[in-house]
Amino acid sequence: MQNPDCFQQIILLLQNFWSDKGCIVLQPYDLEVGAGTFHPATTLKSLGPDHWSAAYVQPCRRPSDGRYGDSPNRLQHYYQFQVVMKPSPITFKEMYLESLSVLGINPMVHDIRFVEDDWESPTLGAWGLGWEVWCDGMEISQFTYFQQVGGHDCKPVTGEITYGLERLAMFILGCESVMDLPYNSPTSPRPLKYSDIFLEAEKQYSEWNFSVANTEVIFRHFDDAEQMCQEILGTVVSENKSSSRKNKLVQPAYDQCIKASHLFNVLDARGIISTAQRQVYIGRVRTMAKLCADAYIDEVSSRL
């Protein structure tokens, strides 16, 4: 098989690969998130007893990593490819290594290493044990066995793989700068580079995040999102008379939690949250995540 020659082919190969391994291929979540883990297909689905396997691309936003498109490897908007399998299959690691071969990374000539990196998300109240995966000294993936989310034990355990798509592509395609990545095949009638599509956006968002965004409004939006999240979870849906279940609207509430998390990231990038305040904001997002997780668990157990 031929090695991939562009960014989009890497994504297609990964989707096909994991689809063959039994994952449903989902689409990105339609909100700004800091990592693929925030997608409800990972956070919420990792709770409760149901089995679940999914793979999807997730665009991620990290405002403080913006470099106006000047840095060869830092972006405020980039892509992750996320795989979750629950319960984690015995050969999950072997599947991952196989996926690298599919992408053209031959383990016989590369140095692939699993280096301890325990994952913890203070905003999600979540943690797991695992590794970062190095290929010839470059970190290309995160590999985690979830232990807790929103303060709840994960039983069964979800196995999560996160590929950093740009890094991986730079490695496979031999590019020194992310902006040089061929997005589609260089042999296609109209070849485009990563920069053709994203350079201007990187400039605009860096400008927006670092200097323009009205932080007073963002602070307010944060408060609003928090208030809405609490209101939604405080309300029990029981209007539908045909239903005997009384469930909370977990997903809409969780959307508000995601929004608050992103707004916090924007404020943080701006450097206007002091270190002391920072902990307070993280704590507020964590509380929202915890409430959503609690409600989700309630909902799942009421279905049993």
Place this chain on the structure above:
Amino acid sequence: MSDFIFELLSEEIPAKMQAPAMHQLETLILKKVNENGLVVENLTPFVTPMRLGIILQNISTEVTESIKEIRGPRLGAPESAIDGFLKKNKIERSDLQEKKTNKGDFYFYTIKINAHSLSNILAGIFTDVIYEFNWPKSMFWGDNYSLRWVRPLRGIVAVLFENETRERVPLNVRNIESGIVTRAHQVMHPGFFDFNSVNDYQEKILKGKVILHPEDRKTRVLQEGKRQAEAKGFYLVEDDKLLEEIIGLTEFPSPILGKIPRELLSLPEEVIITSMREHQKFISLRSSANGRVEGFLVIADIETHDQQKKILSGNMRVLNSRLKDAIFFYQNDLELVKRQGMRAWNEKLKDVRFHEKLGSQYNRVERIVKMAVVLSKKFEIEQDVVNEAATLVKADLVSNLVGEFPSLQGVMGAHYAKIAGCKEMVSEAIRDHYLPVGSNDGVPKYPLSIVLALSDKVDYLTCLWRIGIRPTGNKDPFALRRTSLGIIRIILENKLDIDLDYLIDLTEVNFDKTDLQQFLKERIAFYLAEKNYQKNIVRAVVKQYDLDHLSILPRIIAEITEFISSEAGTKALAVYKRVSNLLNSNKEFLSFDKKNSEELATHEDQLVQEQLTLTKAQVEESLQPKNFKTALLVLEPMLDTVNRFLDNVQVNCEDIELRSLRYALLNEIRQTMDRVLVFSELEKK
């Protein structure tokens, strides 16, 4: 004689947990082997990222069989009862024996039980070991929650070689069935294989590119690394911690030499070394020609057909982008230092919180400056110099480069201070004031560095102590123990005449320092005990002498140790014990005032009294100039007198008054001895 091979195959075990796990396995097995009556001549534990295991060689069992007695009916019991017993145990009348017990005479049946087979004993031991094993962090995986392990456990190898035969030792843990096959290197030698002896196992696993023992992997890194380095005109920068980590990340460490591109060499050497070590686990190489760091060793876990060219070029690319980032940060810093000096950073320290109850790093620097100025008077350093150094001591915390490489705090400060035109000693003090960090670090040696280091640490310790932060059990998140130890080591190892009480009073804030003093005493005792002084002597001495004698404690301890092991010392201990035993058994006499009955004293009593008065005076005289050795020696004449006294008189005599007098005398003798040394502490283990 039998041999046993045991392996737990798992997904990658974190590097730092491997060596402790290997020792834990060995300890657990040694214990269980003994408990189960096994004798093992040779025990070889091993660990790699993918496996934890042990080889037991020449195993023999002490217990071959055991005997169990079953009591039957009483002698003379009805025949039906005896028949019942025979039927129940499926035995004949001739199998019964008669035996007397303290409850009467009974029929007994003795059965011989064959001891468990070695295989069964081993299965039991190793199953227990797996369940009892304690990882610092462990997890569940999949949907089976019957075992927590460090990472998913993938296989158990348990093979017993007994009399030329090979046997699977049956273990089943978390639905994992033990097997007789193992695997070697994942990539270079995939697939499982079996083996026929310990030798066969060791040969095959090595051929399969796995070096079982961490020390052997270390040797390979060093030998192979040196060979390559020397061939290209380099030598290795020693770094044991890094080496430990590297051998925890590889089953077959294979060094590859690379050269750092010239354009990246403009960075300070420390930055290059740190970036290579922390981000890529490279071993730095110095050029034999100029001593500069210009090369590195990537330690891959694989040998490839392309002479590892792809691996090296991939690593070079990462190194390039990392160091280019670092150059960008470094140049930003340099520009600021050259334009505005390091003080510009101090303004930024106002935004860096030290602790929510203790203000910013800027506030902390202000306190350190004040303390350093006062403390420096003991060292004859110019005020201006102290002031400058103390002011800049934390400036680099907000530099770009330290933001990227926190472990370079101090080092970059020193570098920038030189560029800003500060004196050499100021630069050195900024670098060294964090010392000592680990127990292997040296302490600052130069007066200015000592002043900054002590001021920084004392401020840190007292401030956090004041707001109620304490180390508890094995938790010490603010490293207060390490900080205290640093203070103690700086004073002791530089033989400084500085009182700890004086130091902790330098802090401006007032609070009750009693428990802090107690804490420091414990730390001193801990430190001295670590230095191989006898624990009981350390405790006795630390208990006796206040924090103001810190610098002479090692001397006192050495003198006392010498004394205790001498003939006079043995005698002193014996007398102390003799006196104490009497006193402890008759505590009611202790409050007696001997003046009331002095006229009752016999000749013996008077002799003791005279000697006591003389010794007391001599002890006080020696203690005044802190001459402890003499104080110990002048006790000797009194010891003989006391012994003779106790031999010749009856302390517990009929006359209550005289008895009281004698107890009072004994009490005074003990007090006099305690003035020199709390002998009672010496008796505690």
